[in-house]
Amino acid sequence: MTYSPITPQSQPSPAATQAQIQTNFAQYALKFLVNHSALNTKNQGDHESVVLEKQASDPGVLQDKVNLYCKDAVANSGTEPQLFAQIMKFLPTSTDGTDAPNIGMQLTQSTVDTVGPNQFQSFLPGGYLLHFGTVTATGAVTLVPGGTQILTALAIPNNMTTSGTPTPFSISTAITASNTFNINSNATGVFSITWLAISRA
Amino acid sequence: MTITPKDEYDPIIPGPNDFLAVSQDDFLANFGQLYNAFARNHVALDDTVLTPGNHTNIELMQQGKGPETSVGEISLYSKMVSDQTNQLFLRYQGGSASGKEVQVTTYQIYPAQNLAWQISYFTFLPGNIIVYFGVGDLPRSPNKNTIFFPPYVMSNVISCYFCAQSNNPAVSPTVTFNKDPFGKIGAANLFNIATGFSYFYLVIGNI
Numbered sequence: 001m002t003y004s005p006i007t008p009q010s011q012p013s014p015a016a017t018q019a020q021i022q023t024n025f026a027q028y029a030l031k032f033l034v035n036h037s038a039l040n041t042k043n044q045g046d047h048e049s050v051v052l053e054k055q056a057s058d059p060g061v062l063q064d065k066v067n068l069y070c071k072d073a074v075a076n077s078g079t080e081p082q083l084f085a086q087i088m089k090f091l092p093t094s095t096d097g098t099d100a101p102n103i104g105m106q107l108t109q110s111t112v113d114t115v116g117p118n119q120f121q122s123f124l125p126g127g128y129l130l131h132f133g134t135v136t137a138t139g140a141v142t143l144v145p146g147g148t149q150i151l152t153a154l155a156i157p158n159n160m161t162t163s164g165t166p167t168p169f170s171i172s173t174a175i176t177a178s179n180t181f182n183i184n185s186n187a188t189g190v191f192s193i194t195w196l197a198i199s200r201a
Numbered sequence: 202m203t204i205t206p207k208d209e210y211d212p213i214i215p216g217p218n219d220f221l222a223v224s225q226d227d228f229l230a231n232f233g234q235l236y237n238a239f240a241r242n243h244v245a246l247d248d249t250v251l252t253p254g255n256h257t258n259i260e261l262m263q264q265g266k267g268p269e270t271s272v273g274e275i276s277l278y279s280k281m282v283s284d285q286t287n288q289l290f291l292r293y294q295g296g297s298a299s300g301k302e303v304q305v306t307t308y309q310i311y312p313a314q315n316l317a318w319q320i321s322y323f324t325f326l327p328g329n330i331i332v333y334f335g336v337g338d339l340p341r342s343p344n345k346n347t348i349f350f351p352p353y354v355m356s357n358v359i360s361c362y363f364c365a366q367s368n369n370p371a372v373s374p375t376v377t378f379n380k381d382p383f384g385k386i387g388a389a390n391l392f393n394i395a396t397g398f399s400y401f402y403l404v405i406g407n408i
Contacts, residue, residue, distance in 0.1 A: 003246040003253075005236035007229065014225045024232050031239070031246050034254020046274075051255040053244060059258050066279035066289045066306070069258035085306050090286035095383045096352040100311035107306070124332065126310040126324040151322055152334045152401045154364040156373075170370035173401060184370045196362070196403065198322070198334050 003027040054081045058104040061088045073106050073127060075201035076148045076178075083108040109201050111145050119144070124198065132196040134158075138185050146179025147199030153181040159191040210234035263287050267302050270295035277305075282329075285309070291327075304329045307408060314351040318342045321351055326405070331355055333404045336366055339394060346391045348402055353387035355406040362403045363391060371395035 001023040008017040029039050035050055037043040052070035061067045066087055073082040084104040091100045109123030119133035121143075129147045143150070157169035169187040173195075176182055183193055210231055215224035236246055242258055244251040261279035268276045270292050279287040282304070289305040307325035315321055318341035323333045333355070337348040348363075358378055365371035374391040381387040391400060 002249075003232075003236065005233045005246070007232060008225050009229070010225060014221045014228070018221075021228060027246065028235060028239075031253040034252060035256060036254070050259065051252070052259070053251055053255050053257050055258060061260075064263040064279075064281065064287050066261045066287050067258055068261070068277075068289070085289055087288065087306070087309065088286045089309075091309060091311075093284060095284070095354055095385060098311065098314065098352060100309055102309060103311065105306065105310045124324045124326070125306070126322075128322070128324055151320075152336060152403060153366075154362045154401050154403055156362065156364070168373055170372050172365035172367040172370045172398075174366060174368050182368070184368055186370050198403070 001027075003031070052081075052083070058084070058086055061086045061102060064088060069104070071104065073109075073201070075109065075111075075127070077111050077145050077201070080110050082106050082110070111201075121145075123201070127201045129199045129201050130196070131199065132194075134192050134194050135183060136190075136192050138183050138187065138193070140176065140180050140182050141195060141197075143179045143197060143199065147201045149178055150175045150181055150197055150199045153195070153197040155183045155185070155193050155195040157185060157187055157191065157193050159187065162189065210238070261287075261289070267292045270300040272296040275300070282307075303327055307331060308352070308354065316342075316349060316351075319349060321349070323350075323352065329408055330359070331406055331408050333406075334402060336399055336401050338399045339391065340397050344390065346394060347388050348391065348400065349388045350386065350404060353381055353383070353385045354408050355386045355404075356384070356408060358386055358404060358406045360405045361389070364401045365395055366399040366401050367395070369395070371398060374400070 003024050004020055007020045008014040037046045037048055055069050055071050059067055059069055068085055070081045071084050072079050084106055086104045087102055089102040091098050105125055106127045107125050113121040122130045124130050131143045153173040153175055155171050155173050157171050160166035160168055169185050171185040174182045211227055214227035239246055242256055242260055244253050244255045246253050264278045264280050267278055267290055270276050276292045278290050280290050282288045291305050292302045293300040305327050307329050313321040313323050319337040321335045325331050333350045339346055363374050374394045376389050376391050378386045379388045
């Protein structure tokens with residue numbers, strides 16, 4: 001038997017529904033321990049984990065609270081459920097006149113690379129990928145896995161010229177594809193260049 | 202399914218001398234109340250498709266102060282942030298020393314205002330940090346050297362990076378930041394820049 005919220009009824013005698021009443025108490029305890037510390041334990045009611053079922057849309061927030069939920073997010077690597085947060089609308093303000101809606105803010109992204117060794121990847125809230133690394137030669141940097149579009153690409157020389165008065169090497173970047181940008185520099189000899197790019201997932 | 206029990210949950214039924222028949226209404230009300238309360242934020246108790254007990258979402262009511270944590274615990278909660286609204290906070294493991302509180306979300310992400318000479322984005326990092334990035338076509342900007350940071354809510358700059366967008370390398374620019382009448386840093390002027398170049402930018406600051 002499963003939990004029945006409409007038990008016991010006035011007829012038949014409650015005594016006849018003893019089994020359903022017992023089932024309700026047992027089922028409640030059983031369902032409650034999913035994600036939560038079980039009843040009759042020291043931390044009963046605390047969360048031990050949180051499994052979020054995918055929502056079709058932003059649930060909305062009308063009171064002073066934060067709503068956390070999971071929803072599909074489209075990315076170049078595929079569509080997968082991601083963690084979102086929605087807060088109550090507070091814009092526009094005296095310093096920001098934008099009448100922005102309180103749309104859900106995507107907090108996570110599926111692709112993370114912390115192994116490297118020359119290229120790393122993490123994510124930023126809003127559905128952005130953060131790529132970063134170091135190269136020892138100018139030329140193309142291909143982001144793997146890449147997003148749908150590179151939004152900014154920065155490179156910083158870690159060395160200076162060695163002839164005459166040392167000065168920082170000149171440098172520039174140019175986006176050439178959705179997942180590739182070129183690093184250009186007048187660096188010569190042994191040098192390293194640190195780079196960072198943000199792309200739309 | 203939403204059940205409409207006729208009473209509030211009563212934790213002290215049945216009384217020691219009650220016949221079960223006498224407590225019928227109370228049992229019914231309590232089972233209905235438990236069902237409805239549990240259904241908030243959770244898969245319903247009688248759902249046969251999903252897993253009852255899993256969460257549909259998590260609504261965190263505003264807290265005046267972050268809940269204390271013990272050893273082996275972290276807490277997530279919502280707290281009001283000045284000039285904004287409730288944001289998500291995290292408190293690390295506590296115990297003998299109070300767990301450190303970190304603001305996880307900041308402001309409200311939305312498509313930033315794009316200017317005629319600039320494509321702008323912003324996001325945040327935990328710790329009440331805002332991150333501006335994009336690309337500015339400096340020759341078309343005011344004074345031919347200005348990059349703006351909408352929304353204009355940054356109180357101080359922590360770090361900044363600028364890089365020429367070109368196939369020809371250029372020296373790194375120097376930069377000064379400008380405060381608006383509200384005391385917010387809303388723009389930067391770049392100097393020692395290559396004529397005619399656009400510049401990618403990344404600026405990290407506090408709200």
